[in-house]
Amino acid sequence: MNAPANMTVRARGLSKRFPNKVALDHADFDIPTGRIVGLIGPNGAGKTTALKAILGLTQFDGQLDVLGFDPRTQRDQLMEQVCFIADVAILPRWIRVREVIDFVAGVHPRFDRAKCERFIANTQLKPAMRVREMSKGMIVQLHLALVMAIDARLLVLDEPTLGLDILYRKQFYQRLLEDYFDENKTILVTTHQVEEIEHILTDVMFIRDGKIVLNSEMENLADRYTEVMLSADRLDAARALNPVDERALPFGKVVMLFDGVERGHLESFGETRTPGLADLFVATMKGTYA
């Protein structure tokens, strides 16, 4: 299967079974080039398995094309074009900043040492510093400086800001947006911190039980979804329009979420608003841990 040139990832029937669990269940999705895509789902929904499949780090069933390569058989070519920050620290604790830079310069043909050193100079990191002397935030800064200096076409981030304080988190995305991302690059990011990245994303995918349950451009969400605040006497009439979710508020008010119902029509029932990504996430994932 060859994806069109403007597609960075194309998955068809992507599946992965573990002995006791289905991690990916016939997932179909496309990731166009030049987008910042959020892959969002509860713990155990299959996010990391999907990323691993894309990176060629795990076997899978179905079809997957990443930058024109098959991750199962063309992993070496693929690795030249892809970068990855994992949620687990993988740098050895004894290694120094300058040694990591030497290492990546030695193994990666598309690494720009001068660029990396420029990024490092803007942080508190010093060339002689060892990983074990660094805070979690500084380790992420080091990772980021390394991957941003690689001229890759796809950057995969798995919970990149997990455990960081808000200053480091903000700085992380600021550096990516100012110094890295452009229309020829594509970023795929998983995170639980939905609110933090919702305006950074151009597209969003929700994954639940190994299935892609929502896949949309961020721009289109506002056209599709509307929340309405209802008083008790309008509930039955509103329910007839098939809300996708309903939750009670204090003082007898109820909020209903509608998918694809015209906003003008809903306004006659009560105050409307566009739900945030976090609201949609909660509504879509209801009952996941039940």
Added chain:
Amino acid sequence: MTVQWNDNTPIYRQLREKVIAMILDGVLKEGDALPSVRQVAGDFQLNPITVSKAYQELANENLIDKRRGVGMYVAEGAREQLLASERERFLREEWPLLMQRIQRLGLDPKRLLQGFTANGEQA
């Protein structure tokens, strides 16, 4: 900088409004350079497509000039143009309501205009 965006208007429209307010208030003057798309995206934590879209709308309305390879600038005449359209909008949308209310309250127009001159200075 942390900015609060409201949920009910697309962000690119809110960003456009922000730039317009800055031009009207004289924070951004004609000929001033606008920050690059990347810089706005980074500072406000927005995707660059959103920022480009706001700038594109401002360019379509001739409020900013795109100079290829250099950047974006507040266009000559942008403030006048905005003031003209804001005045037009006030007269069309706000004034009729205001006038109705003045009449309903029986206020004397002369009294309302005391201490008021055409260009906004105190008399």
